[in-house]
């Protein structure tokens with residue numbers, strides 16, 4: 001079975017369109033008849049990653065790949081990067097500005113929530129260059145033809 | 147303690163009545179049952195802890211509230227203190243089939259009224 005790869009651009013500080021990439025992923029997973037809980041977990045993780053890319057990244061891209069074994073989501077941005085990933089992963093740690101907090105973000109819960117929802121999560125980052133997330137879902141994933 | 151409806155939940159229609167709320171999204175079917183209510187202005191808290199099927203009370207009105215509620219599978223969103231979201235936000239909610247409500251009660255008052263009418267929080 002052939003699965004196409006999808007790419008969605010993410011715009012820096014575009015709070016009106018933020019979330020669109022994740023909603024596209026949701027739509028595609030729905031169309032592939034993924035079960036509800038899996039769609040929810042994947043979309044929540046995508047959305048947290050997308051908001052981070054909007055807020056801290058300087059433009060980014062979300063890509064979706066699927067095969068018989070799982071769902072693979074990559075979120076890359078060209079932002080300032082994360083100096084201390086261990087610290088960033090801690091619940092409650094946030095460098096969000098007042099403007100971002102007023103929008104309802106900046107609780108320092110996004111990255112831990114991605115970790116919680118994903119079956120595999122890796123994050124790599126270089127200061128001054130950007131950040132790359134790899135988020136994988138396997139449990140609950142069955143292809144129709146299987 | 148009044149717990150009349152906690153087992154069966156309360157319909158959205160009843161919530162509208164309790165909160166004297168305006169239905170911003172128009173002719174939605176309001177028969178779905180609310181099991182639990184959550185109050186927060188933190189979207190990540192919604193995404194991390196709130197179960198699908200819950201009702202959210204919030205003071206924020208931006209479009210990310212609708213996206214967050216949609217992605218989390220919430221049953222509806224109540225905007226408190228009479229602060230209504232923009233037309234664009236309401237249009238987005240209609241598009242995804244998320245009922246939006248507006249009440250003039252504060253978050254505390256709205257929550258209190260719902261609690262007294264038998265709607266428990268999610269830790270109960």
Ligand SMILES: Nc1ncnc2c1ncn2[C@@H]1O[C@H](COP(=O)(O)OP(=O)(O)OP(=O)(O)O)[C@@H](O)[C@H]1O
Nearest residue numbers: 052056088094095105106107108109110111131190
């Ligand atoms: N793509 C990114 N580029 C640069 N820094 C990032 C990126 N993603 C996260 N960070 C850093 O890690 C911190 C923690 O991120 P996390 O998503 O957990 O919380 P938050 O975005 O601050 O708040 P919340 O997600 O709860 O709204 C951020 O405040 C930021 O400093």
Ligand SMILES: [Mg+2]
Nearest residue numbers: 048052110111
């Ligand atoms: Mg975040």
